Amino acid sequence: xxxxxxxxxxxxxxxxxxxxxxxxSGSMFSIVAMGWYRxxxxxxxxxxxxxxxxxxxxxxxxxxxxxTISRDNAKNTVYLQxxxxxxxxxxxxxxxxxxxGDYWGQGTQVTVSx
Numbered sequence: 001x002x003x004x005x006x007x008x009x010x011x012x013x014x015x016x017x018x019x020x021x022x023x024x025s026g027s028m029f030s031i032v033a034m035g036w037y038r039x040x041x042x043x044x045x046x047x048x049x050x051x052x053x054x055x056x057x058x059x060x061x062x063x064x065x066x067x068t069i070s071r072d073n074a075k076n077t078v079y080l081q082x083x084x085x086x087x088x089x090x091x092x093x094x095x096x097x098x099x100x101g102d103y104w105g106q107g108t109q110v111t112v113s114x
Contacts (some may be wrong), residue, residue, distance in 0.1 A: 002026040002103040004047070004095045012085055016112070020080040022095030022105060030100035034078045036069060038091035040108075049080060060091030062088075085112045 008020040035050035049069040050058045068081040090112050095105040
């Protein structure tokens with residue numbers, strides 16, 4: 001099994017930045033991809049960014065050029081650097097790992113508001 005713990009959410013003004021962290025533990029060898037998803041009130045959960053074990057990345061069109069996914073293998077942590085934040089980025093952000101199993105973190109709230 002894999003355990004995921006997100007952190008780094010909070011309240012930020014439009015145009016500001018936040019960095020989310022997702023610390024993974026457990027059966028790390030089974031992970032082939034990690035991703036960040038978000039879910040705003042009344043909306044479906046959507047993919048924000050993903051990163052494969054081979055280093056390939058994918059981003060939602062709405063965040064391209066503003067968000068960057070990265071990882072620190074020594075810390076078993078995946079990051080989501082979010083710049084130029086907009087009110088429409090407000091959501092609960094979830095970390096997900098894919099491999100032998102499909103695991104989700106508990107989520108962290110990001111609120112972009114003046």
